Amino acid sequence: MEDDPGVEAELGQVGRALYGSFPQRSRNPVKALDARAMELASQDAELRAALFRFVDVTPACRSLDDLARHLSGYLSEVDEKPPSLEVAMRMAGTKPGRAALGVAAAGGVRHMAHRFIVGESPRKALPVLRELWEDGAASSVDLLGEATVTEAEADRYAARCAEALDTIAEAAPRWPERPQLEADSLGPLPRANLSVKVSALTPHIRPDAPALGREDASRRMRPLLRKARDLGAHLHIDMESLDALETTMELIFELLDEDEFREGPSAGLVLQAYLRESPNQLDSILAWARETPRTPPLVVRLVKGAYWDHEIVEARQHGWEAPVFEVKAECDRNYEELTRRLLDARPAVRVAVASHNLRSISHAIAYNRYSGAEDRDVELQVLRGLGDELGHALAAQGFRVRVYCPVGDLVAGMAYLVRRLLENTSNESFLHEQAMGVPLEELLAAP
Numbered sequence: 538m539e540d541d542p543g544v545e546a547e548l549g550q551v552g553r554a555l556y557g558s559f560p561q562r563s564r565n566p567v568k569a570l571d572a573r574a575m576e577l578a579s580q581d582a583e584l585r586a587a588l589f590r591f592v593d594v595t596p597a598c599r600s601l602d603d604l605a606r607h608l609s610g611y612l613s614e615v616d617e618k619p620p621s622l623e624v625a626m627r628m629a630g631t632k633p634g635r636a637a638l639g640v641a642a643a644g645g646v647r648h649m650a651h652r653f654i655v656g657e658s659p660r661k662a663l664p665v666l667r668e669l670w671e672d673g674a675a676s677s678v679d680l681l682g683e684a685t686v687t688e689a690e691a692d693r694y695a696a697r698c699a700e701a702l703d704t705i706a707e708a709a710p711r712w713p714e715r716p717q718l719e720a721d722s723l724g725p726l727p728r729a730n731l732s733v734k735v736s737a738l739t740p741h742i743r744p745d746a747p748a749l750g751r752e753d754a755s756r757r758m759r760p761l762l763r764k765a766r767d768l769g770a771h772l773h774i775d776m777e778s779l780d781a782l783e784t785t786m787e788l789i790f791e792l793l794d795e796d797e798f799r800e801g802p803s804a805g806l807v808l809q810a811y812l813r814e815s816p817n818q819l820d821s822i823l824a825w826a827r828e829t830p831r832t833p834p835l836v837v838r839l840v841k842g843a844y845w846d847h848e849i850v851e852a853r854q855h856g857w858e859a860p861v862f863e864v865k866a867e868c869d870r871n872y873e874e875l876t877r878r879l880l881d882a883r884p885a886v887r888v889a890v891a892s893h894n895l896r897s898i899s900h901a902i903a904y905n906r907y908s909g910a911e912d913r914d915v916e917l918q919v920l921r922g923l924g925d926e927l928g929h930a931l932a933a934q935g936f937r938v939r940v941y942c943p944v945g946d947l948v949a950g951m952a953y954l955v956r957r958l959l960e961n962t963s964n965e966s967f968l969h970e971q972a973m974g975v976p977l978e979e980l981l982a983a984p
């Protein structure tokens with residue numbers, strides 16, 4: 538179905554209604570991060586790099602003194618320091634000063650991490666998952682700790698995933714009824730939902746030898762699929778950087794093709810709209826879904842992609858053409874095009890639109906309505922800590938929302954945290970524009 542002025546009009550209404558229900562504070566999510574450092578980082582690339590290196594090294598610091606030395610070391614590389622950081626540097630000159638600075642810095646990092654990470658273990662995360670559910674939002678748990686380098690780490694990750702499925706599936710039946718989260722027009726939706734990363738299930742992901750990683754990951758993924766099927770849970774396979782894409786896609790298609798998984802579990806994959814190749818990837822996904830009908834259908838989560846900086850640097854280092862769009866508006870236009878194609882492809886797939894961009898989300902809702910479907914026939918997904926207010930606004934208006942909930946300790950969560958901070962302080966990020974007070978009509982304008 539072609540896009541239509543009717544979709545733009547509906548989109549405007551949806552976007553304004555959602556925005557109107559954000560609390561005033563959340564219209565400025567960078568400030569709401571409660572960290573002056575984050576605002577400064579948005580404005581100064583050198584400072585931004587220094588702060589991210591600091592956040593990255595925090596879990597490895599053995600003492601507050603050590604932490605303060607690292608902080609002042611990184612900050613000393615910044616040429617023009619704002620006054621608050623000059624004070625921090627002066628404090629680092631004495632032992633008591635370093636102790637105080639260390640306490641403040643450790644507290645700051647922990648505070649930021651807790652915005653994004655719901656608990657140290659699935660069991661400790663249960664109260665948050667239940668609270669979300671009671672407030673009208675489903676969840677997907679993600680166990681932090683990416684990119685394993687040994688077989689033992691991969692085994693350990695698989696065991697943690699199995700344990701997480703057991704823990705969530707055991708608790709979820711006790712949650713109260715929430716009809717808007719439990720079914721769409723195609724049938725029932727599992728309450729328990731786990732997102733997994735292929736790079737954590739095998740140390741052998743190599744783009745030049747995809748079969749090796751695929752086979753190794755399969756033997757750990759198969760028992761997880763069986764467990765999810767037996768527990769009635771959903772298993773979602775996240776997408777990572779481009780070097781893992783072929784392994785991930787083929788692994789999913791091969792496993793879900795096996796007879797024992799034809800009728801479950803509910804499973805899904807991710808399509809990244811920042812990739813220039815993503816329209817062709819969607820062709821392959823839809824061809825596979827139509828040739829391999831499943832009950833329940835494959836869920837496709839549409840995202841823009843979290844590894845943009847990595848893909849650009851990698852391509853430059855090798856002298857390749859960037860595999861990702863380099864103009865943000867092109868990525869956003871492609872996202873909308875893929876949204877429409879996915880929604881038109883139902884019932885071959887179920888669609889989950891994952892974004893914190895009010896325009897992208899409102900477009901999906903408007904196009905879904907325009908195509909005659911019910912609101913519950915598109916899932917809207919946000920990340921814990923970044924999309925909380927949007928998630929609340931969507932849930933309050935009766936949309937089907939899922940919150941992606943990272944679980945793990947600070948050390949395991951660091952790579953995740955740095956990625957979220959990079960995204961949140963990028964000048965082209967929607968949340969950054971929203972925080973800078975860009976008027977609503979501009980935020981909702983077609984890319």
Ligand SMILES: Cc1cc2nc3c(=O)[nH]c(=O)nc-3n(C[C@H](O)[C@H](O)[C@H](O)COP(=O)(O)OP(=O)(O)OC[C@H]3O[C@@H](n4cnc5c(N)ncnc54)[C@H](O)[C@@H]3O)c2cc1C
Nearest residue numbers: 775776840841842843863864865868892893894918966967
């Ligand atoms: C529930 C959920 C699950 C997710 N799962 C995954 C996953 O499995 N794999 C994954 O990779 N990501 C995942 N993400 C992250 C996602 O890919 C985005 O990084 C994030 O949501 C920011 O996009 P946005 O639409 O919210 O915001 P926006 O601010 O509208 O978009 C930011 C995004 O635009 C792109 N971009 C930025 N600058 C440029 C540029 N100059 N040119 C072209 N494109 C640019 C990047 O992808 C960047 O992340 C997930 C997000 C959510 C909400």
